[in-house]
Amino acid sequence: MKFNPFLEKPKKLESTIMSLKSLSPKPYDKNEVDPYTRVRCILMNGTEYEAVWSKHHFNRHYGDNDARRAVALVRRLEQEQQKLIASLKPADENVLQTTIGYEQLAVDLTAILSRRQTDKNIKNALDFALLEDFDHLYRYANLLETDMGEHAERYVGGYTEIMPARPTVAHHRHPFDSIKHHIDNKKASPISKCDVAIITAAEQQTMNYYMNLGAFYKHQKGREIYNEIAMVEEQHVTHYGSLMDPNVTPFEDLLMHEYVECYLYYSMMNDEVDGNIKGIWEMLLEQEIAHLHEAVRLLRTYDKKEWEEVIPDGNFPELLSFKPQKEYIREIIAKTINNTTNRESYANIDKMPDDADFFRYQNKFVKNADKMPSHIVICDHIKKYGEDYRVQDKEHPIKSLRARDEDNTQLARVKKGQEK
Numbered sequence: 434m435k436f437n438p439f440l441e442k443p444k445k446l447e448s449t450i451m452s453l454k455s456l457s458p459k460p461y462d463k464n465e466v467d468p469y470t471r472v473r474c475i476l477m478n479g480t481e482y483e484a485v486w487s488k489h490h491f492n493r494h495y496g497d498n499d500a501r502r503a504v505a506l507v508r509r510l511e512q513e514q515q516k517l518i519a520s521l522k523p524a525d526e527n528v529l530q531t532t533i534g535y536e537q538l539a540v541d542l543t544a545i546l547s548r549r550q551t552d553k554n555i556k557n558a559l560d561f562a563l564l565e566d567f568d569h570l571y572r573y574a575n576l577l578e579t580d581m582g583e584h585a586e587r588y589v590g591g592y593t594e595i596m597p598a599r600p601t602v603a604h605h606r607h608p609f610d611s612i613k614h615h616i617d618n619k620k621a622s623p624i625s626k627c628d629v630a631i632i633t634a635a636e637q638q639t640m641n642y643y644m645n646l647g648a649f650y651k652h653q654k655g656r657e658i659y660n661e662i663a664m665v666e667e668q669h670v671t672h673y674g675s676l677m678d679p680n681v682t683p684f685e686d687l688l689m690h691e692y693v694e695c696y697l698y699y700s701m702m703n704d705e706v707d708g709n710i711k712g713i714w715e716m717l718l719e720q721e722i723a724h725l726h727e728a729v730r731l732l733r734t735y736d737k738k739e740w741e742e743v744i745p746d747g748n749f750p751e752l753l754s755f756k757p758q759k760e761y762i763r764e765i766i767a768k769t770i771n772n773t774t775n776r777e778s779y780a781n782i783d784k785m786p787d788d789a790d791f792f793r794y795q796n797k798f799v800k801n802a803d804k805m806p807s808h809i810v811i812c813d814h815i816k817k818y819g820e821d822y823r824v825q826d827k828e829h830p831i832k833s834l835r836a837r838d839e840d841n842t843q844l845a846r847v848k849k850g851q852e853k
Contacts, residue, residue, distance in 0.1 A: 437747040438695040443726040456516045460523040468590040469755040472538040479638025481515035533588040539566035544758035546628045568598040575814040592757045595824040601807035603846035604665040607790035610774040611671040618678040624750040630693045633673040640666035657806035684732040691725040700753040767830040802842035811840040
């Protein structure tokens with residue numbers, strides 16, 4: 434069924450202002466919630482965070498005060514939406530338990546977007562970072578059992594496997610290698626424009642979460658692994674953000690942001706299994722349609738353009754629906770585990786020149802792989818339980834990652850023949 438938000442009759446913007454009390458809805462039950470409901474809440478929290486901060490950048494870089502006032506109203510309304518969604522997380526779900534949800538989102542969302550993507554540049558970017566977020570999930574799951582005696586399977590359900598991929602120690606690359614070729618919004622397909630915006634906002638939310646809340650972890654080793662993975666997430670935000678078209682006008686950018694938000698709320702509404710939260714997605718979709726029509730008005734007023742000149746077909750592309758991606762992830766692990774980045778391209782570590790920026794940065798940032806927090810967290814788990822924590826449906830696709838009593842720090846980081 435087609436849905437075009439530009440053809441919907443919008444509510445008046447000020448009629449959507451919510452009271453402070455309404456920003457504290459009933460949270461989900463962490464013990465009963467479907468894992469993908471948690472994932473949807475994290476995704477939409479990050480989407481609204483991006484909406485708010487993109488409008489703050491507008492405020493700082495566009496001088497017309499009438500336009501800034503109009504955007505300030507929408508920004509305030511999206512602040513309300515973000516606070517409401519953030520409040521769906523229950524108070525008894527701690528930082529690490531929520532982190533499992535963040536990484537499950539990163540893994541399954543990235544795989545879903547990659548599988549439907551026809552733009553090879555975007556698909557390669559997604560497949561590359563997919564293996565890194567998959568490995569982060571494994572590291573945090575081991576920390577969860579070591580520290581709390583809990584199994585991450587409780588939070589991911591049977592939807593997502595948990596096992597090592599490209600080791601986190603190999604994720605640390607020179608900043609030059611995180612810049613990719615950007616899309617051209619005039620030529621890119623609707624799904625490509627949506628996917629780049631969605632994944633950038635989602636990874637940005639993860640980066641911000643780790644940057645800030647990691648420092649509140651209860652012990653130093655935990656703080657250090659959050660620091661390490663937060664550095665990788667910053668790379669991912671640069672990696673995905675560089676795919677976005679930098680040549681759009683502020684009002685084209687505003688329109689695209691609102692369109693993607695409408696698309697996501699409509700997708701979440703159709704995908705949701707929790708009746709209470711489904712009603713929230715429906716309400717926020719109505720609000721977002723009003724935001725979109727305000728963006729249409731601003732585009733017409735300041736750029737003298739109609740929305741069709743920016744988004745020729747307003748009908749939503751294929752909706753986003755969360756489903757297990759186990760076999761696809763295994764396929765990408767088997768094909769690309771040993772890859773790293775080399776400027777705009779990707780290459781097997783064994784084919785990288787010895788003077789590549791990757792090796793230069795690794796020598797400065799990593800120093801000693803055995804002392805990296807992402808490695809220590811696995812060693813600590815093995816020391817306590819005799820093996821690492823995994824949730825596997827079958828044997829690991831990579832032979833060198835099958836051992837349960839050791840952690841590989843050489844894969845995708847050190848060339849064959851140079852291992853220690």
